[in-house]
Amino acid sequence: MSEVKKILQYHKGHIIIAGVPKCGTSSLYKYMVQHPNIIATQQKELDYLVNTNKHLSYDDYLFNHLLKVPLTNNEVIEEDFYTIDASPAYFYFAFERDSITIAREMAPDAKLIFVFRNPVDRLYSNYHMNKNIRTGERSLQGVEFRDYWRVYAVEPRQRVMSDYVGSLKKWEEAFPKENMLLLLSEGLFQDPFCTLERVYGFLGLKNHAPRDLKPIVPTGKGADCRDVTFEPGANYKPLEDDLRFEVTSYFRDTIIEFTEYTGIATDWLFPTSSSAVIE
Secondary structure, three states: OOOOHHHHHHEEEEEEEEOOOOOOOHHHHHHHHOOEEEEEOOOOOHHHOOOOOOOOOOHHHHHHHHOOOHHHHHOOOOOOOEEEEEHHHHHHHHOOOOOHHHHHOOOOOOOEEEEEEOHHHHHHHHHHHHHOOOOOOOOOOOOHHHHHHHHHHHHHHHHHHHHHHHHHHHEEEEOHHHHHHEEEEEHHHHHEEEEEHHHHHHHOOOOOOOOOOOOEEEOOOOHHHHHOOOOEEEEEOOOHHHHHHHHHHHHHHHHHHHEEEEEOOOOOOOOOOOOEEEE
16 A cells, blocks of 8 residues: 555544634644644645636645645654644635635535634724735725724625625535534634634544644745644734724624524624734
């Protein structure tokens, strides 16, 4: 039996962290790939399923991306494992490109994980990320969030990223609900052990506590994702109460729709001053 076939006999399944951007997916991925039965990829965000510049194939996806690290390093795998693709861009590309159909064709039995966040905090985090970009069209040097949100909250891609239910419905057309796990970033950061216990239960894996559970943000890409620098998430100035209330009012219908559709209770409609983790 070839080495590749030996590895594949232990391939238990595939995990896709399909969203949402700025909701904690980097932290969740970093925690999960510390599990002995989950294979880390060369970089966190493969974005393979939305790559329209190349011929997509399952063999290319599996061997040149999902399993590239162990194959390159000639690692010996002798126990069941999951592959993982943590690409939150799949969430909004569900509307722009047919990533969901491609995902179903590539991995019809994939386990899908979505992390959701108060849309106000998600937009505020997105603002800080873009503010750290010094040049180019996305640079926000000198732009205050009070001015930013009124423009970017209605920008097409930002609206899509906050349309939690709209995207979920599209994924549910292609994958059974029992293959989908919905998480809240607030729970991930407040009680990561509990959240990870849910994740591993969903995957049918034994529970595992990562060495470091600090919120993190990736700072670059390396030859091996396990060598990439992940810095602790930074806290930034809380939103002023009046501004938080104003933005919450804008997202009111979105929040109510999410709660009614998923049955997940949140405190998103009750704005409070709090710092948010940059992710």
